[in-house]
Amino acid sequence: MAVCTVYTIQSLNSTCSISTPTKTRLGFHQKQVVFYTTDKKTGRRGSNNGPSEIKCSAGDSQTVVIGLAADSGCGKSTFMRRLTSVFGGAAEPPKGGNPDSNTLISDTTTVICLDDYHSLDRTGRKEKGVTALDPRANDFDLMYEQVKAIKSGVAVDKPIYNHVTGLLDPPELIKPPKILVIEGLHPMYDQRVRDLLDFSIYLDISNEVKFAWKIQRDMAERGHSLESIKASIEARKPDFDAYIDTQKQYADAVIEVLPTQLIPSDNEGKVLRVRLIMKEGVKYFNPVYLFDEGSTISWIPCGRKLTCSYPGIKFFYGPETYFGHEVSVLEMDGQFDRLDELIYVESHLSNISTNFYGEVTQQMLKHADFPGSSNGTGLFQTIVGLKIRDLYEQLIATKAAAPLKATKA
Numbered sequence: 001m002a003v004c005t006v007y008t009i010q011s012l013n014s015t016c017s018i019s020t021p022t023k024t025r026l027g028f029h030q031k032q033v034v035f036y037t038t039d040k041k042t043g044r045r046g047s048n049n050g051p052s053e054i055k056c057s058a059g060d061s062q063t064v065v066i067g068l069a070a071d072s073g074c075g076k077s078t079f080m081r082r083l084t085s086v087f088g089g090a091a092e093p094p095k096g097g098n099p100d101s102n103t104l105i106s107d108t109t110t111v112i113c114l115d116d117y118h119s120l121d122r123t124g125r126k127e128k129g130v131t132a133l134d135p136r137a138n139d140f141d142l143m144y145e146q147v148k149a150i151k152s153g154v155a156v157d158k159p160i161y162n163h164v165t166g167l168l169d170p171p172e173l174i175k176p177p178k179i180l181v182i183e184g185l186h187p188m189y190d191q192r193v194r195d196l197l198d199f200s201i202y203l204d205i206s207n208e209v210k211f212a213w214k215i216q217r218d219m220a221e222r223g224h225s226l227e228s229i230k231a232s233i234e235a236r237k238p239d240f241d242a243y244i245d246t247q248k249q250y251a252d253a254v255i256e257v258l259p260t261q262l263i264p265s266d267n268e269g270k271v272l273r274v275r276l277i278m279k280e281g282v283k284y285f286n287p288v289y290l291f292d293e294g295s296t297i298s299w300i301p302c303g304r305k306l307t308c309s310y311p312g313i314k315f316f317y318g319p320e321t322y323f324g325h326e327v328s329v330l331e332m333d334g335q336f337d338r339l340d341e342l343i344y345v346e347s348h349l350s351n352i353s354t355n356f357y358g359e360v361t362q363q364m365l366k367h368a369d370f371p372g373s374s375n376g377t378g379l380f381q382t383i384v385g386l387k388i389r390d391l392y393e394q395l396i397a398t399k400a401a402a403p404l405k406a407t408k409a
């Protein structure tokens with residue numbers, strides 16, 4: 001005679017309410033739920049018909065979801081490496097899984113790439129004449145269902161888009177992490193997915209700069225010709241403008257990368273003007289400021305405490321309007337000669353959410369070899385990483401305090 005029935009629930013941090021036939025006692029073992037029936041009179045265990053319903057809801061450690069949008073080759077991977085480093089760990093592909101998985105897992109964060117929700121593979125897109133940027137080539141219903149499930153503590157079998165073969169591979173199991181980052185072309189395109197985001201970032205790389213970076217990577221590392229790179233950028237542009245670029249209006253923070261204004265008609269794209277656009281009024285996010293919050297400030301820090309070679313460095317800070325929203329903008333044009341001197345700039349910035357004096361400089365020195373470490377891209381990516389850590393800590397603290405308040409009331 002069967003003594004018990006075992007059900008496995010793919011959930012790490014959910015609370016499950018289980019409605020069972022009467023006379024049923026429940027036993028729990030890790031993620032497995034064991035059901036026994038017990039005779040009320042004799043107390044003997046008997047066979048069991050199983051539960052009539054299992055409902056899972058968010059547990060204490062609900063996943064915080066961050067969206068990172070950008071076109072391909074715009075620095076998402078570099079940003080992710082800086083972000084995971086702020087949380088103190090290195091991100092790696094799932095152990096023992098598909099070697100072509102796009103997922104990166106660290107102690108705190110899981111980064112999933114939204115390319116995995118392509119509904120058409122490379123051949124399918126070619127046959128239908130659509131690019132991967134076209135919403136018709138992506139499954140937003142599945143993206144929404146799965147991000148929602150992970151956010152509420154339930155593991156999912158996420159598909160994998162294989163960039164090596166151009167095919168859709170068998171799915172991989174994604175367990176709910178503390179922080180889920182969804183990065184890719186469309187994290188803010190679908191309103192249902194957008195509403196699940198606790199914080200969103202858009203990397204806005206101007207065409208000139210994108211072109212320079214693409215050439216650098218695709219010619220040097222991937223053996224593409226200059227003509228093919230130009231053709232690929234041109235072919236993607238209409239869909240990029242229609243479906244990707246439009247998402248920046250929804251972002252809580254935008255990192256905009258433009259050619260320098262310090263060198264008249266510069267076309268080398270080596271010196272950059274980078275703007276960190278921060279939305280006002282976002283819960284758990286206080287924009288960074290320079291010297292005096294709300295003022296408009298232009299600052300050339302070069303001199304005794306900061307070494308600057310040609311063309312120098314210029315900072316700007318002030319309020320602006322961005323797609324109808326009030327924002328604060330922090331801007332840096334130029335590049336650092338000596339990263340250790342960055343502490344001088346850091347000491348003039350406020351609301352940077354560091355845990356100790358000099359943490360921004362320490363992070364930048366630690367990853368001095370990452371692209372953008374000598375300019376505003378690296379500086380602002382690092383600061384946004386610290387702001388995300390702060391947002392996460394505030395969200396968790398608020399959640400932890402909630403039941404306490406309820407008990408007191």
Ligand SMILES: Nc1ncnc2c1ncn2[C@@H]1O[C@H](COP(=O)(O)OP(=O)(O)OP(=O)(O)O)[C@@H](O)[C@H]1O
Pocket residue numbers: 070071072073074075076077078079213214216217371372373377378
């Ligand atoms: N801040 C930067 N400064 C200079 N070059 C950069 C910077 N960020 C990225 N790049 C260049 O762009 C390339 C792509 O960067 P990265 O791999 O981080 O982008 P990605 O958005 O993840 O790309 P993909 O989606 O194609 O994998 C890098 O190899 C580098 O050449």
Ligand SMILES: O=C(CO)[C@H](O)[C@H](O)COP(=O)(O)O
Pocket residue numbers: 071072115122132133162163164166185
């Ligand atoms: O825009 C992209 C996001 O990374 C890729 O071009 C898209 O995912 C298609 O990939 P592939 O070119 O490997 O088929």
